[in-house]
Amino acid sequence: MSVPQLPLALRYPPDQRLDTYVDAPDGAIAQLRALATQTHETAGYLDPTGADWVYLAGPAGVGKTHLLLGACAAAEAAGRRAAYLPLSAASGRLRDALFALEGNDLLALDGIEAIAGDRDDEVALFDTHNRARQAGIALIYAARENPDELPLSLPDLRSRLSQCTRIVLSPLDDAGRGEVLRQRAQRRGLALDEAALDWLLKRVDRDLGGLTALLDKLDRASLAAQRRITVPFLRQTLGAE
Structure with a gap:
């Protein structure tokens, strides 16, 4: 079969x-x-x-x-x-x-x-x-x-x-990592303003492998809370990690 x-x-x-x-x-x-x-x-x-x-x-x-x-x-x-x-x-x-x-x-x-x-x-x-x-x-x-x-x-x-x-291949600089985050957020319909993006870039390591899982988590949390992804929301969702 x-x-x-x-x-x-x-x-x-x-x-x-x-x-x-x-x-x-x-x-x-x-x-x-x-x-x-x-x-x-x-x-x-x-x-x-x-x-x-x-x-x-x-x-x-x-x-x-x-x-x-x-x-x-x-x-x-x-x-x-x-x-x-x-x-x-x-x-x-x-x-x-x-x-x-x-x-x-x-x-x-x-x-x-x-x-x-x-x-x-x-x-x-x-x-x-x-x-x-x-x-x-x-x-x-x-x-x-x-x-x-x-x-x-x-x-x-x-x-x-x-x-x-x-x-x-070489690790991305901060500008490259920011572009990866923007693109992947856009494909999920997530709106990340510059303040939220900067907050994430300071706390997410340079390994691209975890970005998809991170954005999936934020997508689910945003939908569950019916809230936009802002810096206060990021602190609440990811601040303890």
């Missing part, structure tokens, strides 16, 4: 799309979109070394997962099949997990550091990399460190990862 497909918005949250990423490096979004939306006909013309695949590098909280999910959403919107896999969820059994994802047009593999040092998992990833190239499957990797800095035990895997086009 076939499993019904979830709607695109449920699989890939609207906040995490390529178009909603703030302050991406020059050309990064266009490159990810092109890779995500290529057809099987054009896939045969990809660089045989994998240099046109993408490796996202940067510390926690800079939006690597955002871009991976955004690329998957772009692929599916273009009629392609995509799959996202956090490698931490498959550590120790990566071969089976990757085998189950074959048949997709795009694989987005998050957190390579989670399997670094596990030779069986590294070999499984190396084999998948090679099979994907032969099959015309696109790959996007993400890790906190560059390939040369990961404690990998398999030199051939390090070599393959190093051949990918590298996009290095």
Whole structure:
């Protein structure tokens, strides 16, 4: 029996799309979109070394997962099949997990550091990399460190990862974080004036991963209290946290 497909918005949250990423490096979004939306006909013309695949590098909280999910959403919107896999969820059994994802047009593999040092998992990833190239499957990797800095035990895997086009992501400054908050609040229909925005920016850490949960909480609290999101409301709702 076939499993019904979830709607695109449920699989890939609207906040995490390529178009909603703030302050991406020059050309990064266009490159990810092109890779995500290529057809099987054009896939045969990809660089045989994998240099046109993408490796996202940067510390926690800079939006690597955002871009991976955004690329998957772009692929599916273009009629392609995509799959996202956090490698931490498959550590120790990566071969089976990757085998189950074959048949997709795009694989987005998050957190390579989670399997670094596990030779069986590294070999499984190396084999998948090679099979994907032969099959015309696109790959996007993400890790906190560059390939040369990961404690990998398999030199051939390090070599393959190093051949990918590298996009290095950096933490947002206060202006960038403010823009992320504005955009995400607007998509929820939340009105944040400058005073409320400034109050949040002084108290929310730089990790983008928590912004969605924070705004969801404020949305629910605002609706329940039938109040606008003002500084007094923020102090009442979040002040004790």
